[in-house]
Amino acid sequence: MDAKVMADGLSPAEACRRQVEVAAAYMDLEPWLVERLLVTNKEVTVHVPVKMDDGGLRIFTAYRVQHNDVRGPYKGGIRYHPEADLEEVRALAMLMTWKSAVVNIPFGGAKGGVQCNPKEMSARELEAMTRRFTWEISPVIGPERDIPAPDVYTNPQVMAWIMDTYSILKGQTVPGVVTGKPLELGGSLGRFEATGKGVFITTRAAAAHLGIPVRGMRVAIQGCGNVGGVAARFFSRAGCKVIALSDSKAAVYNPQGLDVEHVLACKDQYACVMGPKVKAEEITNAELLELECEVLAPCALGGVITTANAAKIKARIIAEGANGPTTPAADQMLHQAGVFMLPDILANAGGVTVSYFEWVQNLQNLLWSEEEIGQRLEGILQKAFAEVLAIAQDKKVDMRTAALTLGVSRVARALKLRGIYP
Secondary structure, three states, X not given: OOXXXXXXXXXXXXXXXXXXXXXXXXXXXXXXXXXXXXOOOEEEEEEEEEEOOOOOEEEEEXXXXXXXXXXXXXXXXXXXXXXXXXXXXXXXHHHHHHHHHHOOOOOOEEEEEEEOOHHHOOHHHHHHHHHHHHHHHHHHOEOOOEEEEEOOOOOHHHHHHHHHHHHHHHOOOOHHHOOOOOHHHOOOXXXXXXXXXXXXXXXXXXHHHHOOOOOOOEEEEEOOOOOHHHHHHHHHHOOOEEEEEEOOOOEEEOOOOOOHXXXXXXXHHHOOOOOOOOOOEEEOHHHHHOOOOOEEEEOOOOOOEOOOOHHHOOOOEEEOOOOOOEOHHHHHHHHHOOOEEEOHHHHOOHHHHHHHHHHHHHHHOOOOOXXXXXXXXXXXXXXXXXXXXXXXXXXXXXXXXXXXXXXXXHHHHHHHHXXXXX
16 A cells, blocks of 8 residues: 555655654754664564454555654554555554653654454454464564554554464463453453543643633544543533544534533444434534634544634644644644644553553553552653753743753654664
8 A cells, every 4th residue: 555645745655754844843953863763673564364254365564663762662552454565554653652752751653554444354264363463573572572462443452462473473472462451361450541641631730730620621533442431521520621532434513512421432333423312412533623612632543623623623632542643834824813722642641651651561560440540640741741842932932932941852862872883
């Protein structure tokens, strides 16, 4: 598949590199440091043969990209999606490097993807594909080397298959090879909710900064999966009005606020958000982005906010639960319009933070309580928000540039200390 081009003419990887170059202008970095940070360390492409239920053979193309590990082992999710390609995975790996650095945890950045449509595959086919993919990338992953996690259309069960396959290869149980595992296999309490909860925590901090009361705050969320659905629950419990939710097919909208639990139950039962007795109007995903609200949370796929729709967005805060949902050009338009941006490397960093907690527990045979994990997550994200906001105010830049300045500078300092060998 050719590399995807975003609506504003940039591929995902080009967009990420452009953002880093903008942030680098506010740092006193030597040119060789910037040049090194803009390229990946290793890119693995494999072809995964799978015997399908109909007796035929299909070969899936899959990737693992390792961007940078100067601050610690590579870390990043694996997504199953029909449009996954090398350019996208490169971009996501780079974002993971900055994300880990923004919350100051000792990980680098990586990402994986398999070009498939999991909605059209049986559980047996998914398991066979996952295990063969794990076998193919096993030389480059490991608990002290590269630790995968769930991403789009992958889940704790997929992580269990990866862990089991890798453990069989090593001849012993290796729970630390992945995070986001089931609790029974060494997963961490609070991991499933972590990314969506992080979107809520950082948005609440932004609302406090802007003087917006949380109770009654109108929130529109694109996506209702592990990120969007979880975030919707946290916003609803805090007294916000979740006025819109969507899946890949459509969105539902009620200006008085949706019954979040009912919408999510319909999604589980009927595989759509517009189920029986949902008191809402059906709208498109594109219309959702342009609703009148205090908070817009794009929590699905990248490249949905572009120059074509940025001027129509009416939210005061954008909380990027997805990776790369806003193009660089649209980002500038929104900043000039006074929209407060919570960039992905801050807003959705709850997932990698609790993944770090899970990894630590696995390596040390510990088990932390959900309350302890929640307190640690809250403290880390609040501190990261405050640090990014301070940079934005000091340098008079937007929050994305500030977050990248913080993340890139931490990685650059580590790279300079370690040096280039030989």
